[in-house]
Amino acid sequence: MANRKVTSRKQNASLESVVGTVTYGVWVDMLKRLVPAGRTHRLAPIVAGMLQYATERASQRSRGAPREGSVASALLSATEHEDDSAHAGHLAAIVEHLFRDAGVKSIRADRRGERYSLVDAAIEEFLRWDSMPWG
Numbered sequence: 001m002a003n004r005k006v007t008s009r010k011q012n013a014s015l016e017s018v019v020g021t022v023t024y025g026v027w028v029d030m031l032k033r034l035v036p037a038g039r040t041h042r043l044a045p046i047v048a049g050m051l052q053y054a055t056e057r058a059s060q061r062s063r064g065a066p067r068e069g070s071v072a073s074a075l076l077s078a079t080e081h082e083d084d085s086a087h088a089g090h091l092a093a094i095v096e097h098l099f100r101d102a103g104v105k106s107i108r109a110d111r112r113g114e115r116y117s118l119v120d121a122a123i124e125e126f127l128r129w130d131s132m133p134w135g
Contacts, residue, residue, distance in 0.1 A: 014097050018054045018061070018071050024101075031102035040108065040121055047095065047118070048125035055079055078127065088123055095119045 016024035027050055035043060058072035066072035074090040096119055099106040106119045 013071065013094065014101070015050070015054050015071060015094060018058050018075070023053075027098065028102045031099065031104050035099075035102065035104040035118070040116075040118055043118060044121035044125045047098075047122035048129060050098075051075065051091070051095070051122070051126040052129055078123075088127070091123050091126070092117075092119050095122060 014024070015027070019027075030046070034046070054071075055075040055078075058066060058075045062070075062072045062076070066076055071094055074094060078088065078091050096106060099119065106117055107115055108118060109115050
């Protein structure tokens with residue numbers, strides 16, 4: 001029985017638990033095709049949009065009271081505490097899981113050879129989703 005709980009937690013560490021198998025499958029396929037040759041400034045908003053959609057679904061499905069430690073809880077907490085790095089860390093694990101499922105790398109190097117994370121760029125976009133310079 002202890003093994004079932006571990007398996008259940010692993011499944012819940014995925015956005016699939018919030019958006020469903022079909023949507024998650026489309027996202028995985030998108031990343032497989034787009035990430036290898038994609039530009040970070042174009043990919044980060046796409047992944048941020050996935051997180052935004054998942055947050056909306058999480059809010060609807062949990063009616064504002066998600067189970068503690070769940071993906072839904074991580075998404076909703078991150079939007080409430082935009083400046084809290086602990087919430088961003090939990091999101092990073094969730095997005096890394098998505099990239100692993102797609103079989104693509106999230107770490108890149110710029111022209112100078114400095115490494116950076118596509119996951120971090122996507123989370124930044126997600127956390128600043130409603131921050132418009134003109135608003």
